[in-house]
Amino acid sequence: MSNQRKRLSGEREDEDDEDAEGIGEWERAYVDDRSWEELQEDESGLLRPIDNSAIYHAQYRRRLRMLSAAAAGTRIQKGLIRYLYIVIDFSRAAAETDFRPSRIAVMAKHVEAFIREFFDQNPLSQVGLVSIKNGVAHTLTDLGGSPETHIKELMGKLEALGDSSLQNALELVNEHLSQVPSYGHREVLILYSALCTCDPGDIMDTIQKCKKSKLRCSVIGLSAEMFICKHLCQETGGLYSVAVDEVHLKDLLLEHAPPPPAIAEFAISNLIKMGFPQRAAEGSMAICSCHKEVKIGAGYMCPRCKARVCDLPTECTICGLTLVSSPHLARSYHHLFPIAPFDEVPALSSLNDSRKDLGKSCFGCQQSLNGAGNKPGPCVTCRKCKHYFCLDCDIYIHESLHNCPGCESIHRPKSVSLMEE
Amino acid sequence: MPSVASKQYPDDVSLLVLLLDTNPFFWSTTSITFSQFLSHVLAFLNAVLGLNQLNQVVVIATGYSSCEYIYDSSLTSNHGSFERDRTGMPPLFASLLNKLEDFVTKDEELSREEGNEDRTPSCLLSGSLSMALCYIQRVFRSGHLHPQPRILCLQGSPDGPEQYVAVMNSIFSAQRLMVPIDSCYIGVQNSAFLQQASYITGGVHHTPKQLDGLFQYLTTIFATDLHSRGFVQLPKPIGVDFRASCFCHKKTIDMGYICSVCLSIFCEHHKKCSTCGSVFGQSKLDESSSVSDKKKKASQT
Ligand SMILES: [Zn+2]
Ligand SMILES: [Zn+2]
Ligand SMILES: [Zn+2]
Ligand SMILES: [Zn+2]
Ligand SMILES: [Zn+2]
Ligand SMILES: [Zn+2]
Numbered sequence: 197m198s199n200q201r202k203r204l205s206g207e208r209e210d211e212d213d214e215d216a217e218g219i220g221e222w223e224r225a226y227v228d229d230r231s232w233e234e235l236q237e238d239e240s241g242l243l244r245p246i247d248n249s250a251i252y253h254a255q256y257r258r259r260l261r262m263l264s265a266a267a268a269g270t271r272i273q274k275g276l277i278r279y280l281y282i283v284i285d286f287s288r289a290a291a292e293t294d295f296r297p298s299r300i301a302v303m304a305k306h307v308e309a310f311i312r313e314f315f316d317q318n319p320l321s322q323v324g325l326v327s328i329k330n331g332v333a334h335t336l337t338d339l340g341g342s343p344e345t346h347i348k349e350l351m352g353k354l355e356a357l358g359d360s361s362l363q364n365a366l367e368l369v370n371e372h373l374s375q376v377p378s379y380g381h382r383e384v385l386i387l388y389s390a391l392c393t394c395d396p397g398d399i400m401d402t403i404q405k406c407k408k409s410k411l412r413c414s415v416i417g418l419s420a421e422m423f424i425c426k427h428l429c430q431e432t433g434g435l436y437s438v439a440v441d442e443v444h445l446k447d448l449l450l451e452h453a454p455p456p457p458a459i460a461e462f463a464i465s466n467l468i469k470m471g472f473p474q475r476a477a478e479g480s481m482a483i484c485s486c487h488k489e490v491k492i493g494a495g496y497m498c499p500r501c502k503a504r505v506c507d508l509p510t511e512c513t514i515c516g517l518t519l520v521s522s523p524h525l526a527r528s529y530h531h532l533f534p535i536a537p538f539d540e541v542p543a544l545s546s547l548n549d550s551r552k553d554l555g556k557s558c559f560g561c562q563q564s565l566n567g568a569g570n571k572p573g574p575c576v577t578c579r580k581c582k583h584y585f586c587l588d589c590d591i592y593i594h595e596s597l598h599n600c601p602g603c604e605s606i607h608r609p610k611s612v613s614l615m616e617e
Numbered sequence: 618m619p620s621v622a623s624k625q626y627p628d629d630v631s632l633l634v635l636l637l638d639t640n641p642f643f644w645s646t647t648s649i650t651f652s653q654f655l656s657h658v659l660a661f662l663n664a665v666l667g668l669n670q671l672n673q674v675v676v677i678a679t680g681y682s683s684c685e686y687i688y689d690s691s692l693t694s695n696h697g698s699f700e701r702d703r704t705g706m707p708p709l710f711a712s713l714l715n716k717l718e719d720f721v722t723k724d725e726e727l728s729r730e731e732g733n734e735d736r737t738p739s740c741l742l743s744g745s746l747s748m749a750l751c752y753i754q755r756v757f758r759s760g761h762l763h764p765q766p767r768i769l770c771l772q773g774s775p776d777g778p779e780q781y782v783a784v785m786n787s788i789f790s791a792q793r794l795m796v797p798i799d800s801c802y803i804g805v806q807n808s809a810f811l812q813q814a815s816y817i818t819g820g821v822h823h824t825p826k827q828l829d830g831l832f833q834y835l836t837t838i839f840a841t842d843l844h845s846r847g848f849v850q851l852p853k854p855i856g857v858d859f860r861a862s863c864f865c866h867k868k869t870i871d872m873g874y875i876c877s878v879c880l881s882i883f884c885e886h887h888k889k890c891s892t893c894g895s896v897f898g899q900s901k902l903d904e905s906s907s908v909s910d911k912k913k914k915a916s917q918t
Binding site: 225258319320332356378379380428429464465466467468469471472473474476477478479499500514517520521522524525526527528529530531532533546558559560561562563589592593596598602605606607 | 625681683684685686689700727728741743744745747748750751752754755756771780781782783785786787790791793794813816817828853854855856857858859860861870871872873874875877878879880881882883886887888892893896897898
């Protein structure tokens with residue numbers, strides 16, 4: 197920290213000709229942010245944040261067009277059921293302090309955030325943890341769907357010792373993942389600190405084995421690029437990257453959270469029978485089938501055999517039905533039924549008349565669509581329901597809501613399938 | 618899931634967005650008439666506006682074939698005046714009732730235009746919920762000083778399973794915005810949509826037993842601002858109905874088949890996924906059970 201600060205203040209000395217040691221922490225916040233650059237004066241001389249909403253909206257439209265063009269070509273096929281092992285290298289190299297306070301602490305912190313994000317984006321997926329220490333790979337947690345158990349186990353095992361062994365880790369993960377159902381995507385994500393690997397045999401054989409068992413291997417390095425890691429990722433179709441600093445590491449990790457495009461031969465598609473249990477009333481008492489204990493409070497009831505379970509997702513211990521929370525599944529449905537981009541309405545006077553008929557306010561938020569001087573401002577329109585929306589609603593509807601309020605306000609007969617939306 | 622109590626509210630000024638069920642197919646079957654129901658609701662809205670001078674109320678009508686904004690208290694400038702027009706109504710609600718009447722007539726016309734066959738008497742919750750969220754998003758955009766928004770669904774119509782995806786999308790967006798969705802269900806069946814909406818967003822769900830006391834239920838439970846909810850004992854949910862709708866027949870189901878590629882829900886076994894086009898192999902029930910056996914064996918050793 198002190199090193200970095202010296203470097204920063206050194207640069208500043210030639211810039212603003214001021215004794216760097218004299219800048220207080222509070223001043224530095226302003227110097228670094230350059231927050232005044234985001235202000236402008238309005239007509240009455242008051243300070244206002246710069247109005248860059250038009251630029252912002254243009255950028256957003258470009259992004260949206262790109263996304264919808266990409267989606268139009270391909271059917272939405274994503275590997276939503278993933279079986280991922282996270283391998284963390286806890287060898288000697290992980291104790292190094294080029295990441296503050298140490299690589300090991302930084303890795304743990306971001307793996308925790310990653311696990312939470314992962315389960316949010318990949319309902320029904322499972323994660324397991326493996327650590328490398330003293331040249332041996334250890335299983336920290338078995339595959340499971342509960343983020344809390346993984347995080348608890350990970351935080352309890354933070355120490356760096358001995359050598360690292362890529363081969364041992366791959367062999368262990370490969371063995372674990374050989375048991376998962378064929379519709380699942382097998383993946384391993386390795387956080388590698390060391391610059392060498394200490395293997396008992398020929399790692400090239402292991403890499404071929406991984407390739408054969410369709411295990412997608414990705415590596416995030418913390419030191420420098422290594423040939424063997426790159427080779428591994430290339431062979432198995434994974435991603436290889438090396439983090440330069442903490443923020444970069446975080447970004448690289450989160451890149452692995454969204455489901456990768458499914459490669460047909462990697463997993464066999466299938467229909468899986470599942471139940472959506474009801475949540476029991478708060479404060480009700482029942483004997484759960486998973487712990488065989490009397491539990492007071494909410495639990496879930498298997499719809500097939502009515503047995504009580506404590507947590508979702510799980511497998512009913514009585515009848516074997518896979519039990520999931522249906523909202524968990526529904527979180528990914530907006531990928532399946534994306535709403536088409538709205539059309540821009542040119543703010544020309546010729547269009548004035550048609551717009552007057554439809555009212556001058558945004559259908560979503562009721563905001564007036566007239567800009568300064570009561571002239572029609574920029575707005576967009578939905579191709580299906582022909583309602584008009586303001587630019588802010590346009591962004592909100594496509595980025596967060598994933599529904600067109602206009603289309604949703606039209607009754608559709610039951611026979612219309614959701615696919616046609 | 619985040620609860621209301623875990624958030625910090627600086628003040629107790631509320632923006633209440635009321636989604637009013639005006640579905641004519643529902644109101645033709647109830648024990649109380651729509652106008653009796655309205656008198657409860659208007660008294661409640663008056664009470665909310667009276668609780669704090671800065672409180673704001675927006676009413677969106679949820680009809681059978683359309684949705685519309687019918688009232689916004691921030692637009693009526695004569696908020697405090699008690700002048701009455703010829704009908705003896707405060708001007709505040711005269712405009713609301715006028716607009717509502719127009720809306721209901723228009724909505725009924727629209728529903729008559731449609732064919733009569735295969736009619737689910739549901740109302741367009743997905744539409745009014747989406748509109749309410751757009752409105753709230755605009756309030757959030759307006760700056761740091763804004764009332765604390767919440768949504769109240771006052772509904773009696775049964776769920777429309779064909780709205781499942783849209784309603785769930787709205788619920789998740791409300792959850793991200795930390796806007797609680799309260800729900801007061803006055804129909805006969807229970808509503809899985811409303812139960813899930815309130816549970817996921819940390820709102821209150823309640824099913825009043827006696828509709829002639831509706832005003833009392835509304836004021837004691839749903840008038841409570843978000844700040845005060847930390848100190849008040851509000852009704853706890855009597856379970857949450859997590860049933861989903863199948864994509865093939867729009868039926869509400871508690872057990873079904875899930876496509877392993879896109880997670881679409883189907884009520885029966887299909888050969889091909891209608892959503893993503895994947896062709897399914899043989900039913901692999903044996904395989905998945907053998908996996909769980911292996912897992913169990915592994916955990917025992
Ligand atoms: Zn249990
Ligand atoms: Zn069961
Ligand atoms: Zn708008
Ligand atoms: Zn539309
Ligand atoms: Zn079906
Ligand atoms: Zn599918």
